Amino acid sequence: MTQTMHLAELNVGRLVAPTDDPRVADFMNNLDRINGLGKRMPGFVWMMEGSGEPGTGNTDVKLDGDPLFVANLTVWENYDNLKTFVYQTLHKKFMDxxxxxxxxxxxxxxxxxxVPAGHNPTIDEALARLDHLKQHGDSDHAFGWSHMTKQDDTL
Known part of the structure; x- marks a missing residue:
């Protein structure tokens, strides 16, 4: 049976300093390592790519023209695959x-x-989902971890 839907996620953050500042060096120096780990994980489907320059990840995708805002946009086969990567790999140590x-x-x-299998969302689409979540809370249209946890509890 062919899987018809995949799980997209957007995570945005605002760095405390420019990408070449020593205060964020440990983060920047490990972007390729963590992104590479994600790409090798079971269930990984797609990641929004930046410039392709080593050690830059997606940091060249500016939100609202602010060079300190960075975004990570990925697609996974399912919730469990994403959750495993986020909470049960080296990624968690960096997230902490x-x-x-x-x-x-x-x-x-x-x-x-x-998202439909095979669809790679745009940053604009992802930001619209984030705005929807901010305005309306968890729904089938846009949701956070707690929404999925509640669904896990009802299974």
């Missing part, structure tokens, strides 16, 4: 250190949604 490299954002900065 995000306060060193990123400002605390008052608004939601992470969103997931289902």
């Amino acid at each position: 250190r995000k306060a060193e490299w990123f400002e605390a954002l008052a608004d939601k900065h992470f969103v997931m949604w289902w």
